Amino acid sequence: MEQNTEAKRIMALSLGKMYSSRSQRGGLRLHRSLLLTLVMRSAQDIYHSSRVVTEIWPANGQHAQKALPAEEPMDTSGAQFQTCALTTSPEDSQLRCAKSDENKENLEPVRSNRRTRKRRGKAAGEPDFLPSKRARIRMEAAEELLSAQVTELCGTNCLSERTCSSHVL
Amino acid sequence: MSPKASRATTPPMEEDIDTRKINSSFLRDHNYATEADIISTVEFNATGELLATGDKGGRVVVFQREQESKNQPQRRGEYNVYSTFQSHEPEFDYLKSLEIEEKINKIRWLPQHNAAYFLLSTNDKTVKLWKISERDKRPEGYNLKDEDGRIRDPATITTLRVPVLRPMDLMVEATARRVYSNAHTYHINSISVNSDYETFMSTDDLRINLWNLEITNKSFNIVDIKPANMEELTEVITAAEFHPNQCNTFVYSSSKGSIRLCDMRASALCDNHSKFFEEPEDPSNRSFFSEIISSISDVKFSHNGRYLMTRDYLTVKVWDLNMESKPLETYQVHDYLRSKLCSLYENDCIFDKFECVWNGSDSVIMTGSYNNFFRMFDRNTKRDVTLEASRENSKPRAILKPRKVCLGGKRRKDEISVDSLDFSKKILHTAWHPSENIIAVAATNNLYIFQDKVN
Numbered sequence: 001m002e003q004n005t006e007a008k009r010i011m012a013l014s015l016g017k018m019y020s021s022r023s024q025r026g027g028l029r030l031h032r033s034l035l036l037t038l039v040m041r042s043a044q045d046i047y048h049s050s051r052v053v054t055e056i057w058p059a060n061g062q063h064a065q066k067a068l069p070a071e072e073p074m075d076t077s078g079a080q081f082q083t084c085a086l087t088t089s090p091e092d093s094q095l096r097c098a099k100s101d102e103n104k105e106n107l108e109p110v111r112s113n114r115r116t117r118k119r120r121g122k123a124a125g126e127p128d129f130l131p132s133k134r135a136r137i138r139m140e141a142a143e144e145l146l147s148a149q150v151t152e153l154c155g156t157n158c159l160s161e162r163t164c165s166s167h168v169l
Numbered sequence: 170m171s172p173k174a175s176r177a178t179t180p181p182m183e184e185d186i187d188t189r190k191i192n193s194s195f196l197r198d199h200n201y202a203t204e205a206d207i208i209s210t211v212e213f214n215a216t217g218e219l220l221a222t223g224d225k226g227g228r229v230v231v232f233q234r235e236q237e238s239k240n241q242p243q244r245r246g247e248y249n250v251y252s253t254f255q256s257h258e259p260e261f262d263y264l265k266s267l268e269i270e271e272k273i274n275k276i277r278w279l280p281q282h283n284a285a286y287f288l289l290s291t292n293d294k295t296v297k298l299w300k301i302s303e304r305d306k307r308p309e310g311y312n313l314k315d316e317d318g319r320i321r322d323p324a325t326i327t328t329l330r331v332p333v334l335r336p337m338d339l340m341v342e343a344t345a346r347r348v349y350s351n352a353h354t355y356h357i358n359s360i361s362v363n364s365d366y367e368t369f370m371s372t373d374d375l376r377i378n379l380w381n382l383e384i385t386n387k388s389f390n391i392v393d394i395k396p397a398n399m400e401e402l403t404e405v406i407t408a409a410e411f412h413p414n415q416c417n418t419f420v421y422s423s424s425k426g427s428i429r430l431c432d433m434r435a436s437a438l439c440d441n442h443s444k445f446f447e448e449p450e451d452p453s454n455r456s457f458f459s460e461i462i463s464s465i466s467d468v469k470f471s472h473n474g475r476y477l478m479t480r481d482y483l484t485v486k487v488w489d490l491n492m493e494s495k496p497l498e499t500y501q502v503h504d505y506l507r508s509k510l511c512s513l514y515e516n517d518c519i520f521d522k523f524e525c526v527w528n529g530s531d532s533v534i535m536t537g538s539y540n541n542f543f544r545m546f547d548r549n550t551k552r553d554v555t556l557e558a559s560r561e562n563s564k565p566r567a568i569l570k571p572r573k574v575c576l577g578g579k580r581r582k583d584e585i586s587v588d589s590l591d592f593s594k595k596i597l598h599t600a601w602h603p604s605e606n607i608i609a610v611a612a613t614n615n616l617y618i619f620q621d622k623v624n
Contacts, residue, residue: 006457006511007457010457010511010514013514013515017517025268025270026267026268026269026270026272026293026356027262027265027267027268027269027356029356030355030356030374030375030405031358031374031405031407031424031464032520034402034403034404034405034424035424035460035461035464035520038460038461039457039458039460039461039514042457042459042460043457046457
């Protein structure tokens, strides 16, 4: 479960960095944005796959094993949280399909001429590496996971995360 | 090598020398650094006579080694300021509403053909060719203007004379001879002069352009890794360099930890590499930050052109050009940081781009670390040393003492523990004299020059 907490923390961190890099002097750095996106995706993968494990687990331990055949044992030792083995198995499509749209947004900020034609104050035109409007959905997800983090600290179990997510603290 | 220190700080511009004198000692003593003074690149010229530094404020400072004199044999050619000029100014891209930083990303010297010196300097978008020349004579005795330059009243001119050249105090002037602009959509990270001394390349995140030094309104794109759909972007170019003596060969490194060697004779567009160097990832080291720490921050050919050196966040690797499957040698720069990657991600240090350099004979490699430490690895003896560039340890002619970082448990005297390291003091840029054991180390806004001990 510590993996899950860590993944959420890193996701929130990454999102914060992505947004603050927009106002950096010199413009958005493509290399940095790419690295942030990769970290975000790794953390997302861990977060979502561990969520699925914990949701299935109470029903039947055996199912959890079968549902995620590619899952490697996670190292939940305290100090070395980042030594966890990551699942990067795209063949786990049954778990991923719901999230695939969101994942796409995090691959790389998208340029869409249609969207950016609109004048927005100072920026008459946007470089193709600025995040598009779809990034807003990620903001809500970040709020969701931050509030979920607080909910967890209160001691409620993971199954009720979804119902608790509306409680913004 | 037992280095001894001589330290130079970036000098103030002539105009505001008075206020800077008052402020700089205060700033220096209290360890503040104005951001514009932070050194962003260091480079010796081909003979080692000149050393250039670029800073975040867009200035270039060139140091010249003084001639060794028999009167003072202990002053073995120290470096003094030779020229200072503003290379790049901040600009504004109105179309994209973006400011273009004036920070000098790289300086590369051209070989010397005449009395003047030439260097290329670049910021994020524009490369400039600067000519640095000396003037020690001045024409005097003009007919139409007087010595102050004021136009004389023609009625007062009664005789004609030929102006003569008279000696004057040495003046070093820098003039921009070429400006190579508007060729990069993304941020320029490298420039490299070809061994044909006619062309050079400039590299940004996704493209490499080839220029002729004489022609500024045209450049040729030789590498383009931009995908049709930016959503599919998985890697960017992080550095590129021409081979030191094969003018058709160059390499570029990627954020995924791979290096591609390209041959310009194969095709006009070198998207297909001739060689591909990559080490398979060790699965036991996998973490959230594996991609970031495997991103290559610098790539350098050895002087003999047989080896490549790459720097990623934790290691330096030496590759044999004839072996693509794995590096010849791997050196751990600061492996004690492997367990601290999350904190380093939080404070952004994990994104730091360290450079690496070869010595003249390709037997020793050097790179920087944190806490103003820098490391040297002897490839033959397999010995390594950690040294520190700091004011306290670097009184002139002091011998540098090796430093040691203790990993945990009992800390011996003189060792420093990992948690006491100052991550704001990082050495990203270093340079090694092409033939002698003289190194230049940039520590934030200070430049340290170390030489081999005189017996």
